[in-house]
Amino acid sequence: MTYSIYLSGEIHSNWREQIQVGLDGYDLDTKVFSPVTDHEDSDNVGVDILGAEDNPFWKDHKAAKINALRTTSLIKRADFVVVRFGDKYRQWNAAFDAGLAIGLGKPLITLHAPELTHALKEIDGAALAVTETPQQIIEIIRYISQA
Numbered sequence: 001m002t003y004s005i006y007l008s009g010e011i012h013s014n015w016r017e018q019i020q021v022g023l024d025g026y027d028l029d030t031k032v033f034s035p036v037t038d039h040e041d042s043d044n045v046g047v048d049i050l051g052a053e054d055n056p057f058w059k060d061h062k063a064a065k066i067n068a069l070r071t072t073s074l075i076k077r078a079d080f081v082v083v084r085f086g087d088k089y090r091q092w093n094a095a096f097d098a099g100l101a102i103g104l105g106k107p108l109i110t111l112h113a114p115e116l117t118h119a120l121k122e123i124d125g126a127a128l129a130v131t132e133t134p135q136q137i138i139e140i141i142r143y144i145s146q147a
Helices: 015-025 039-050 056-077 092-103 121-126 134-145
Strands: 003-009 030-033 080-085 108-112 129-131
Touching: 003 015, 003 056, 003 092, 003 134, 015 030, 015 134, 039 056, 056 092, 080 092, 092 108, 092 121, 108 121, 108 134, 129 134
Parallel strands: 003 030, 003 080, 080 108, 108 129
Antiparallel strands: none
């Protein structure tokens, strides 16, 4: 069985690459999706496609709508969603994606340091697994991929 997985959240570390390498190492039949992780590309997509804005609010609004369109369509295609919360930045996008996945009835796995457990208790409460390392994600996917 092929699993489609959406990897959402923190973009300042290589956790996505670690998961992809691990999945490839086990030769698991997976398709991995993720958001645009280049800040500049993501932030400027609206004005790049729809035209310049004088007001930063409208620039952000355009980008947010196009990014939400992309994210929503990819989460809908996913069999499950992994959301990584880092400890350095506020990840509103990750929280949005977790809520979207839950609302769409997609199984959710969270990935974060133990220090964030209290702050994320409601999201973790909706997750089917709460993990602390990319390797744990790989092992979960490996386990559920066994026929």
